[in-house]
Amino acid sequence: MTVENIPSLYEWAGGAEAFERLTERFYEKVVADDVVGPLFAHMDGDHPRYVAMWLGEVFGGPARYSEERGGYAHMLGHHLGKAITEAQRRRWVNLLADAADEVGLPDDPEFRAAFMGYIEWGTRLALANSQPGASPPRRAPVPHWGWGVAPPYLG
Structure with missing residues (x-):
């Protein structure tokens, strides 16, 4: 397998549809949860779709979150x-x-190592950025997450 033939994490996951299924199910769980649910008590009904767009862009899909939602600065503002x-x-x-x-x-x-690697990194950044008095950079690129050192084995 050559580098040119390695699919993005977005492609490997199943594209936009896969991330939309993920975030729909995820936010069903979130709103019913007593620990994290209160953070999302006033969540916009389109929030799962927006998070799917963010994740899609992060994992190598189209730059829809940047183009339609304002990219990193917009995401930061929510935290x-x-x-x-x-x-x-x-x-x-x-x-x-x-x-x-x-x-x-x-x-x-x-896939799961790369996917969860981003989730760990991103949530730790969101935690830090959400604290009173935090002053994170207001402008930064949307992160682009890849396979790291272990591309998928296509046999």
């Missing part, structure tokens, strides 16, 4: 001042992993 706790961050991660299993995201070790 500032929220005072997310470590318990909430961890529950968010666990619920997302559960939703990924339930909707059939690829479960091969290479």
